[in-house]
Amino acid sequence: MTEDxxxxxxxxxxxxxxxxxxxxxxxxxxxxERGVEPFKGTFALPGGxxxxxxxxLTAAAHRExxxxxxxxxxxxxxxxxxxxxSPRRDPRGRVVSVAYLAIAPxxxxxxxxxxxADARWQRxxxxxxxELELAFDHRQIVEDGVERxxxxxxxxxxATAFCGPTFTITDLQRVYEAVWGIVLDPRNFYRKVQKTDxxxxxxxxxxxxxSGRPAKLFRAGPRKVLYPPMVRPTETSNTxxxx
Amino acid sequence: MTEDxxxxxxxxxxxxxxxxxxxxxxxxxxxxERGVEPFKGTFALPGGxxxxxxxxLTAAAHRExxxxxxxxxxxxxxxxxxxxxSPRRDPRGRVVSVAYLAIAPxxxxxxxxxxxADARWQRxxxxxxxELELAFDHRQIVEDGVERxxxxxxxxxxATAFCGPTFTITDLQRVYEAVWGIVLDPRNFYRKVQKTDxxxxxxxxxxxxxSGRPAKLFRAGPRKVLYPPMVRPTETSNTxxxx
DNA sequence: ACAATAGTGTCTATTAGACAGTATCAA
DNA sequence: TTGATACTGTCTAATAGACACTATTGT
Numbered sequence: 234m235t236e237d238x239x240x241x242x243x244x245x246x247x248x249x250x251x252x253x254x255x256x257x258x259x260x261x262x263x264x265x266e267r268g269v270e271p272f273k274g275t276f277a278l279p280g281g282x283x284x285x286x287x288x289x290l291t292a293a294a295h296r297e298x299x300x301x302x303x304x305x306x307x308x309x310x311x312x313x314x315x316x317x318x319s320p321r322r323d324p325r326g327r328v329v330s331v332a333y334l335a336i337a338p339x340x341x342x343x344x345x346x347x348x349x350a351d352a353r354w355q356r357x358x359x360x361x362x363x364e365l366e367l368a369f370d371h372r373q374i375v376e377d378g379v380e381r382x383x384x385x386x387x388x389x390x391x392a393t394a395f396c397g398p399t400f401t402i403t404d405l406q407r408v409y410e411a412v413w414g415i416v417l418d419p420r421n422f423y424r425k426v427q428k429t430d431x432x433x434x435x436x437x438x439x440x441x442x443x444s445g446r447p448a449k450l451f452r453a454g455p456r457k458v459l460y461p462p463m464v465r466p467t468e469t470s471n472t473x474x475x476x
Numbered sequence: 477m478t479e480d481x482x483x484x485x486x487x488x489x490x491x492x493x494x495x496x497x498x499x500x501x502x503x504x505x506x507x508x509e510r511g512v513e514p515f516k517g518t519f520a521l522p523g524g525x526x527x528x529x530x531x532x533l534t535a536a537a538h539r540e541x542x543x544x545x546x547x548x549x550x551x552x553x554x555x556x557x558x559x560x561x562s563p564r565r566d567p568r569g570r571v572v573s574v575a576y577l578a579i580a581p582x583x584x585x586x587x588x589x590x591x592x593a594d595a596r597w598q599r600x601x602x603x604x605x606x607e608l609e610l611a612f613d614h615r616q617i618v619e620d621g622v623e624r625x626x627x628x629x630x631x632x633x634x635a636t637a638f639c640g641p642t643f644t645i646t647d648l649q650r651v652y653e654a655v656w657g658i659v660l661d662p663r664n665f666y667r668k669v670q671k672t673d674x675x676x677x678x679x680x681x682x683x684x685x686x687s688g689r690p691a692k693l694f695r696a697g698p699r700k701v702l703y704p705p706m707v708r709p710t711e712t713s714n715t716x717x718x719x
Numbered sequence: 720a721c722a723a724t725a726g727t728g729t730c731t732a733t734t735a736g737a738c739a740g741t742a743t744c745a746a
Numbered sequence: 747t748t749g750a751t752a753c754t755g756t757c758t759a760a761t762a763g764a765c766a767c768t769a770t771t772g773t
Contacts, residue, residue: 241525243486246561246572282484286570290561316559316574318489318533327529329489329572331559403725421763423726428761445724446770464704464762646752664736666753671734688751689743707735726769734761742753 244318247330248294249280249371251314251378252304254337255395258411259356260382262375263337264367265301266351271324272368276355278375280330294333302352309335310394314378322370330369334378336394382412388462390432393453399436401448402426413465425463431456487561490573491537492523492614494557494621495547497580498638502599503625503654505618506580507610508544509594514567515611519598521618523573537576545595552578553637557621565613573612577621579637625655631705633675636696642679644691645669656708668706674699 252263264276311333318329433451440447495506554576561572676694683690
């Protein structure tokens with residue numbers, strides 16, 4: 234903070250959101266099809282400009298999400314992901330974008346809002362591979378968001394945020410497998426999860442119906458940080474080789 | 477990114493730097509005494525406004541560091557720490573600050589630059605405790621930076637960045653002890669560090685002179701990520717109770 | 720009965736934690 | 747020889763990884 238006698242050049246502040254969820258055991262990211270130039274017609278992250286000088290950054294993020302995807306996500310926890318401020322990243326001028334990451338439990342199908350032609354869940358791997366091109370530098374932001382999620386699964390209870398209010402241990406295992414792109418041993422996974430106090434708590438004597446033996450249901454426990462962490466296997470025995 | 481027909485309010489972009497180092501086995505942070513209003517005369521993090529629309533954020537960070545602290549830190553790696561954008565955090569108007577974290581190996585005593593009355597290394601614990609008050613929300617930024625450093629010591633080779641080009645294993649242990657504020661067992665520390673391939677490499681047959689048995693010198697190895705991580709003891713046996 | 724999913728038990732190898740003594744220098 | 751710092755070895759408890767079987771439901 235220096236220089237009080239001249240006015241430094243100002244920039245527009247944008248917020249962008251990386252919202253991740255699981256659909257059919259695959260990691261998906263919420264994207265909107267842009268309805269206005271620039272990049273009209275291509276997919277982009279939900280987000281937008283700070284609207285007035287008094288608006289808080291996270292407030293702007295929540296507002297944009299509601300506007301563009303009509304998602305009622307008051308409870309959605311937004312975590313700061315990074316700042317993207319390369320001088321030429323937006324053709325309209327100097328835009329510094331603050332990116333947030335959120336994990337969505339279930340899948341309230343988004344509805345396109347005012348400025349977005351369409352809002353959809355898209356497979357994260359298609360974005361990361363470049364198969365689906367995004368506007369601005371949003372592919373990079375998605376990549377950073379996915380990487381953050383992978384890391385946070387290790388030392389935090391983030392995985393439960395991918396699940397609904399109640400879930401089975403198998404559900405939880407699917408989260409790890411989808412985000413990490415590997416296969417885990419159910420026996421070791423059960424043991425590890427069960428003995429990590431406060432990670433998950435039994436949702437008393439409730440069960441679930443499919444075909445096969447009913448499963449016990451659990452809820453997210455109070456513990457947010459995992460000591461010792463879940464360990465990501467070391468680049469071997471990757472059966473379902475995603476990415 | 478929406479709204480193309482009106483111009484959103486712009487904000488000033490600032491960069492702030494948390495530079496950490498070790499002096500006399502204690503964690504220190506680089507602060508400057510502000511030479512201009514607001515907060516003239518109080519300490520603050522080095523930093524300042526983006527100067528022109530084409531300037532990159534990290535470029536601005538490096539420039540400010542050179543200007544305010546006259547530190548020649550081309551090689552200093554700046555890591556994005558966070559964004560601080562509360563509407564009222566700066567009395568001059570809407571300022572969104574991008575904070576960076578860096579770890580400095582040795583201690584080239586800083587020289588006060590143009591806008592800073594003074595530039596000094598200050599003990600981090602005095603800042604965190606509130607004993608030394610900082611301008612703006614800089615105490616919070618320092619707190620976030622220190623917490624980040626603590627975490628990164630666990631799963632990255634960051635600790636070597638606190639040391640000079642060569643160092644002894646004891647030097648490295650002092651880094652962990654100072655940042656974590658605990659005491660470690662030298663035997664277990666030696667074993668752990670030695671068997672983590674690529675963490676440190678021997679700087680061949682060089683020694684050091686003090687009083688006592690000479691120590692072998694090492695350099696930072698190629699490994700940047702530590703698997704398995706160094707583990708921070710669990711809140712017990714904290715002999716030298718810092719913080 | 721069979722299919723399908725849920726759940727458990729054991730053995731082994733590795734690792735962290737606790738702990739005490741030897742080695743090498745200068746004075 | 748003493749003081750001061752550098753280094754090393756062992757035992758034990760906890761944990762991860764590998765692996766196969768039993769349990770409970772619907773059809």
